[in-house]
Amino acid sequence: QITLKESGPTLVKPTQTLTLTCTFSGFSLSTSGVGVGWIRQPPGKALEWLALIYWDDDKRYSPSLKSRLTITKDTSKNQVVLTMTNMDPVDTATYYCAHSRRYSAYGSFDYWGQGTLVTVSS
């Protein structure tokens, strides 16, 4: 059974750095083809893809946010960490992490965490 759960602060101040952790179970990020991605959704708006890390440490970022994002993995802890620098109120959103299989599921996100709402406000 695959599960993912996001954790991190619910409130950050403008200009601060956000660090979110995705802790997962039921799969290994050392298995070929497996990836974990981050997606966010501002209140009442559409989904926005942020970043993705694969089993082989291949990392992909949204070009519009690339300068602010870092994604890393700790295979031994079953965790993926996303950091986003210079937070702004427009970054207020629910942040999701999700499991992806590059080959057998065409890179879709088949399992999602429950999401965590991050509010950026002074």
Add this chain to the structure above:
Amino acid sequence: DIQMTQSPSSLSASVGDRVTITCRASQSISTYLNWYQQKPGKVPKLLIYAASSLQSGVPSRFSGTGSGTDFSLTISSLQPEDFATYYCQQSYSTPRTFGQGTKLEIK
């Protein structure tokens, strides 16, 4: 970036109706197209991957077609639990862009 455009943005339909939502990519994405359903306050759920493959556990009234740039999601007979927002997403290249969503409402 590949842009994904869904139509319509919103749709009103009745239980039992057949509805189709379309998604167009700004360039060819082969069949690297996925569909998600999201109910208010809930987590997105994968319905269809690879344009037409039904995710395990998803009712067979959902189907997907298309390749290249034009895709569609069809619900053959709407059920009350199907009223939600639907998103397409391309996984052909990064960034893995989503469409803007189609809100399916009860008529």
